[in-house]
Amino acid sequence: MLGYTIKRLLQMIFVLWIVSVIVFLMMSFTGDPVFMVIPIDSTQAEIDQARRILGLDRSLFEQYLVFMKGMLQGDFGRSYVYRQPAMDLILERLPATMEIVVVAMIFAALVAIPLGVYAGANPNRTTSRAIMSGSLLGISLPSFWVGMMLIFLLAVQWQIFPSSGRGETVEFMGLKLSILTLDGWYHIILPSLTLSLATMAIILRITRAGMMEVMRQDYMKFARAKGVSRRGVLYGHGLRNALIPVVTIFGLQLGDLIAFATITETIFAWPGLGKLLIDSIYRADRPVIVVYLMLVAFIFVVINFIVDMVYTWIDPRITVK
Amino acid sequence: MAEAKTADAAASETLLRVEDLRTWFHTFSGTVKAVDGVSFSVKRGEIMGLVGESGGGKSVVGFSILGLIDPPGKIESGVIEFNGENLKDAGDARLRDIRGRDIAMVFQDPMTSLNPLHTVGEQMDEMLRLHTDMDAGQRHARCVEVLEDVGISRAADRLKAYPHQFSGGMRQRVVIAIAMLAQPKLVIADEPTTALDVTIQAQILKLMRRQIRDNGASMILVTHDLAVVSEMADHITVLYCGKVVERGPTDDVIRRPSHPYTRGLIDSIPNPAHRTARLKQIPGAVPDIRKLPEGCNFQDRCPRVGALCRESEPPLVETGARAHACHFPLKEGETQ
DSSP states (O other): OHHHHHHHHHHHHHHHHHHHHHHHHHHHTSOOTHHHHSOTTOOHHHHHHHHHHHTTTSOHHHHHHHHHHHHHTTOOOBOTTTOSBHHHHHHHHHHHHHHHHHHHHHHHHHHHHHHHHHHHHSTTSHHHHHHHHHHHHHHHSOHHHHHHHHIIIIIIISOOSOSSSOOSOEEETTEEESTTSHHHHHHHHHHHHHHHHHHHHHHHHHHHHHHHHHHTSHHHHHHHHTTOOHHIIIIIIIIHHTHHHHHHHHHHHHHHHHHTOHHHHHHTTOOSHHHHHHHHHHTTOHHHHHHHHHHHHHHHHHHHHHHHHHHHHHOTTOOOO | OHHHHHHHHHHHHEEEEEEEEEEEEEETTEEEEEEEEEEEEEETTOEEEEEOOTTSSHHHHHHHHTTOOOTTEEEEEEEEEETTEEGGGOOHHHHHHHHHHTEEEEOSOHHHHSOTTSOHHHHHHHHHHHHOOOOHHHHHHHHHHHHHHTTOSSHHHHTTSOGGGSOHHHHHHHHHHHHHHTOOSEEEEESTTTTSOHHHHHHHHHHHHHHHHHHTOEEEEEESOHHHHHHHOSEEEEEETTEEEEEEEHHHHHHSOOSHHHHHHHHTSOOGGGTTSOOOOOSSOOOOTTSOOSSOTTGGGOTTOOHHHHHSOOOOEEETTEEEOOSSOOOTTOOO
16 A cells, blocks of 8 residues: 555656646747846847846756756746746635635535436436436536526626625635635635536436446345335445446546636636636746646646545455555 | 134245236336236245246246336236235335345345445345344344354454455355345245356255254245255246246156146256256247237147147146146156
């Protein structure tokens, strides 16, 4: 187990290193950031000086070494726009994104798994067909449209929820969080709901497919022959056997939402990572984009590791080697 | 007065009485009458063999008794009287009480009938949790006791193991242990040895018989293997196309079968005394149960078929302890 963990950690570091090389090279090929940071009427001498300060006058390889050295120390350079360490900018925004994503994922799982179990256990019922049709909507409706509709109906027409912003936040262990205040929750609900719909639909369909497979198994009938209630059979014996693909997709979706909550954050003016990323891309704020990409890669790698751990917990036949 | 008493005694001697059971499956391609008017009874302490070829509706009888028939299947009519109670009309909650506690089942394939994600201990404990008031310690002790009883050594350790860590034969022992845990009155064993190695089969059968006898339980042994039944069962019921074709005490039926189908089944058992002789088989195959012929279902495979067999279906005729459904039954000594 320990050996496996160490091996996985080395693997994760290797993946992150590859990502860093790709990110670095791509950044180097996308325009000259110097013109973003100097006044428009600068002289050639001033331009050269700026280049020197930013280290852009050195060879690509040297630049990479400097980049790596900084990265290993947690220093990704300063944002060209905000003049603050890029890492700090990202970390400041991360909790906001994590909040809506985590709430969205929990919400998706809470709705999708019971409905998926039901639809998988009773595939021929009208209710199940309705659930499946509904899930098709969830997959096919674009999130920007859903977001706008939710704002239109629940924020403008009926004025139940606010349409934008984070609401009241509370400092908790150095992080600004909305989930600890009632006003924060009011603000979280609409963006989280928007974010969760597609994931909910996918998880629902995966759960249903898994359950339909599981329902045919002998151990389900054997459990019933033991006198286990229908609920006990479905959730105690069935669901866990259908859970491996669900966990896989759940992990991928979690990473996906963190990385690409951009659209939803833009619609709801949610001050998360996505908005920062879009702004940074417009302004060619290289350090921020680099930190962002590295962070997303890191999150994906960690989630995958956790998912593999969860596999072994769900299914004792899967062993880590 | 005295008469009433003996009638009562006779009634209480019968643990299970199945009367005119019909379980049909309504599929797109027609109604499959998997079980169509089956009657038999099982006495206390008795082993009843339910015999027939694949597709003969044997397993469906077992599942019908426990109310485990899923759509498109449905118990159309009949009486399933267990311990004086008609299970056909019992509600789901009542049936859940009976399942496992009064009537337990052993399935065909031990590789698939245990949940791969729960330890053997958890799966045994579940049974006791559902059907007894024992506390955790008592349940554990009972699990160890029963597991040792079915011949699994180091039982306390093995409770923590998962099914995939057991061999097929060992898993079937576990399944039997689970079935015996709550001391059921009736065990329905559906082809319990078919999926096992021949060498293991005899051990498992012996184990089952001992468990049944020791617990004073009854058993319905569902199988296609007449050799197994002849060793295990007190009574035989032979099914063909969802109907009873012959019934009676095992020795009697094996020695002088009345129905040509039973005769055919007996002849297809390998006989060590005639090692050189070619094994006989019943010609043809079980007909499509959705398109049964008019008259006797066995007519196309029967060596004794006559004009009457193609016109009318033979009724089940009872003579003493025996019953058969054939227009031209075999008489004693007749081989074909």
